[in-house]
Amino acid sequence: MEDEVARRAMLRYDLSPEAVVALINISENTTYRVDDPGTGRTAILRVHRPGYHAPDSIRSELAWLTALREDAGISTPKVIPARDGSLVVEGPRDCVMFEYLPGTEPPEHRLVEDFEELGAITARMHEHARRWRRPPGFTRFTWDYDAALGSVARWGRWQDGLGVGPAEREILGRLDTTLRDRLARFGAGPERFGLIHADLRLANLLTDGHGTSVIDFDDCGFGWYLYDLGAAVSFIEHYPQVPEMIDSWTRGYRSVLDLPAVDEQEIWTFVMFRRLLLVAWIGSHSSVDVARELGAGYTRDSCDLAERFLT
Known part of the structure; x- marks a missing residue:
C-alpha cells in the first residue's frame, strides 16, 4: 500500500515522468529515495503512518526544522513543496518530500x-x-x-x-x-x-x-x-x-x-x-x-x- 501511496504522491511534485522511488526503510513511517533521471535530482519521500500526526502537526515540525536551518545554522533537510506549493501532500497517508542530504550514520x-x-x-x-x-x-x-x-x-x-x-x-x-x-x-x-x-x-x-x-x-x-x-x-x-x-x-x-x-x-x-x-x-x-x-x-x-x- 505504501508503494502505491508514494507513486501517487510523486504525481503532485515537479518531477519528470522518468522519476522512480526505491524503499529505504520502514520504521514508524515509510521512507523512499526518489531518483529523477530527467532532472538529475535525488530526494527523500516520507510516507507518514496513519493516526500519529495531523497535517497541522506535520507542518509545525517542518516550520521548526526550517527555522533551525535558517536562523541557527543547523544543517537540516530542506522541504520540497508540491507543485501547488503544499508542504504536506494530504491523504490517507500524508507525504512530505525532503532534499537528499549526503552523509552516513556516525561510525x-x-x-x-x-x-x-x-x-x-x-x-x-x-x-x-x-x-x-x-x-x-x-x-x-x-x-x-x-x-x-x-x-x-x-x-x-x-x-x-x-x-x-x-x-x-x-x-x-x-x-x-x-x-x-x-x-x-x-x-x-x-x-x-x-x-x-x-x-x-x-x-x-x-x-x-x-x-x-x-x-x-x-x-x-x-x-x-x-x-x-x-x-x-x-x-x-x-x-x-x-x-x-x-x-x-x-x-x-x-x-x-x-x-x-x-x-x-x-x-x-x-x-x-x-x-x-x-x-x-x-x-x-x-x-x-x-x-x-x-x-x-x-x-x-x-x-x-x-x-x-x-x-
Whole structure:
C-alpha cells in the first residue's frame, strides 16, 4: 500500500515522468529515495503512518526544522513543496518530500569524539527553541512522564514489552517509580523543559566529513532538554564508552549553553527514562526490523541497567 501511496504522491511534485522511488526503510513511517533521471535530482519521500500526526502537526515540525536551518545554522533537510506549493501532500497517508542530504550514520569508532559536536548542536537547537517565536497554530506532542510511561503511554506500556515476566515487571516497576519521583522533583520549568528533537539517536544524524546534519524531526515536541541526550544513546545505553560519550556531549553542550551541575546529576535519569520507553516501543512495534532484532534481549539488558541505576 505504501508503494502505491508514494507513486501517487510523486504525481503532485515537479518531477519528470522518468522519476522512480526505491524503499529505504520502514520504521514508524515509510521512507523512499526518489531518483529523477530527467532532472538529475535525488530526494527523500516520507510516507507518514496513519493516526500519529495531523497535517497541522506535520507542518509545525517542518516550520521548526526550517527555522533551525535558517536562523541557527543547523544543517537540516530542506522541504520540497508540491507543485501547488503544499508542504504536506494530504491523504490517507500524508507525504512530505525532503532534499537528499549526503552523509552516513556516525561510525562507532568516532562516537566519543562526535558526541562533543552533537552536544554543541543540541545546545544550539535548545537555544533556538527558547527564543523562537512559534507560528500561529503550532502544535506538537508533549513528552512528559504521563505521555511516555504513564496514563497516555504513547508508544504502549512497558509492562507489555517483549520478555516482561514477573521478575522483569518487579525490577522495571521499581525503575518506573523512581523515574516518576525524580522527574517530579526535577520539575518542568522553562529552563529545563521546552521544544526538543526527541529522537537524536545515531540513525537520525548524518556525517560527511565536514559536519553533522540532523534529520527526522517526526517525534519533535515538548519535553525535557536532557531527554535529547537520553535519546542520543538509544539502543546503545550498555556500551562501555557511554560515560565518555556523555562527558563529551556535556563538554560540547557547555561550549554553547550553561548546564548546571544539578541538572548534570540527572543525566542517567533521562537515559533510563528513554530506555524504559524503548522497552514499550519494542513491544508495540514487533513488526519493525530493529524491534524484532532487539526483542526480549533488550528487556533483559534493561533490567541489568535498571539494577545498576537503582543501586
